[in-house]
Amino acid sequence: MNLKKVLEKTEARIITGEGETGRECRGFYVSDLLSDVMGHAGEGEVWLTIQTHSNVVAVALLLNLAAALFTAGAGPDSTTIEKARAEGVVLLGTSLPTFEAAGRLYRALTEEE
Amino acid sequence: MTTPGMVLRFSVEGGDYAAAGEAASKIKKALRKIGVDAGVIRRVAIAAYEAEMNIVLHALRGRLILEVAEDKLRVIAEDEGPGIPDVNLAMQEGFSTASDLAREMGFGAGMGLPNMKKCSDTITIETTKDRGTKVVMNFDIDDDGVT
Numbered sequence: 348m349n350l351k352k353v354l355e356k357t358e359a360r361i362i363t364g365e366g367e368t369g370r371e372c373r374g375f376y377v378s379d380l381l382s383d384v385m386g387h388a389g390e391g392e393v394w395l396t397i398q399t400h401s402n403v404v405a406v407a408l409l410l411n412l413a414a415a416l417f418t419a420g421a422g423p424d425s426t427t428i429e430k431a432r433a434e435g436v437v438l439l440g441t442s443l444p445t446f447e448a449a450g451r452l453y454r455a456l457t458e459e460e
Numbered sequence: 461m462t463t464p465g466m467v468l469r470f471s472v473e474g475g476d477y478a479a480a481g482e483a484a485s486k487i488k489k490a491l492r493k494i495g496v497d498a499g500v501i502r503r504v505a506i507a508a509y510e511a512e513m514n515i516v517l518h519a520l521r522g523r524l525i526l527e528v529a530e531d532k533l534r535v536i537a538e539d540e541g542p543g544i545p546d547v548n549l550a551m552q553e554g555f556s557t558a559s560d561l562a563r564e565m566g567f568g569a570g571m572g573l574p575n576m577k578k579c580s581d582t583i584t585i586e587t588t589k590d591r592g593t594k595v596v597m598n599f600d601i602d603d604d605g606v607t
């Protein structure tokens with residue numbers, strides 16, 4: 348699945364990384380605890396979270412994540428957006444609650460198999 | 461292509477959430493530049509990030525030091541701070557003294573030291589009450605680890 352499909356399935360918008368919708372997404376991780384993400388999210392995955400401060404960008408960058416997807420309408424501040432642009436980190440946002448967004452992505456993944 | 465003998469130092473300010481992660485990020489970039497294996501870089505990046513966050517969250521100020529040798533990498537995180545009263549307790553997954561604000565931001569899961577242990581080949585912690593803490597982590601580079 349690529350980011351374009353992630354956007355479609357979750358009715359999300361691109362906050363940063365407009366040119367990166369072809370990026371491959373190797374899986375998903377859902378958590379709002381940064382150390383949990385550090386310890387368990389895999390390279391190339393999309394991270395669903397309601398945390399929006401600039402450390403999300405640091406974590407996504409260090410782990411080479413495909414994107415961070417803010418759920419439940421959570422939106423990052425301008426510092427976070429600027430940092431993501433500077434580092435080439437893709438940020439997406441959906442107004443769907445986390446459970447709904449994750450459920451849709453899970454279903455889409457199993458349909459692909 | 462390694463650069464044995466290379467030493468990089470990055471200072472870290474306690475409480476500076478905005479800059480948190482920058483030292484780890486610079487370490488990652490430096491390792492990529494010298495051609496270290498991607499899996500090793502990942503382990504070092506995770507461990508360095510957690511060490512940096514612990515200085516930001518729990519100490520006054522400190523520094524991260526990366527040492528590159530022929531067959532291994534070393535990350536040292538040392539700080540001036542309160543020290544860790546009970547290291548065995550601190551190493552347990554879920555133990556955290558992080559503030560409510562830090563927890564709201566998603567820090568303070570009590571998984572930082574366990575992540576550092578998991579990602580490094582050896583870890584030693586020296587700490588003195590009201591003085592500070594020094595964490596030394598070594599990372600072996602496999603034969604094919606460095607090209």
Ligand SMILES: Nc1ncnc2c1ncn2[C@@H]1O[C@H](COP(=O)(O)OP(=O)(O)O)[C@@H](O)[C@H]1O
Pocket residue numbers: 382510513514515517518519539541542543544550551555556557558567568569570571572573574593
């Ligand atoms: N550099 C440090 N200085 C003082 N205390 C520390 C330091 N690093 C860790 N600690 C203590 O150990 C606990 C566990 O650390 P860690 O596993 O990284 O979890 P967390 O940072 O999420 O609380 C911290 O909550 C803190 O009490």
Ligand SMILES: [Mg+2]
Pocket residue numbers: 510513514517568570571572573
């Ligand atoms: Mg920690």
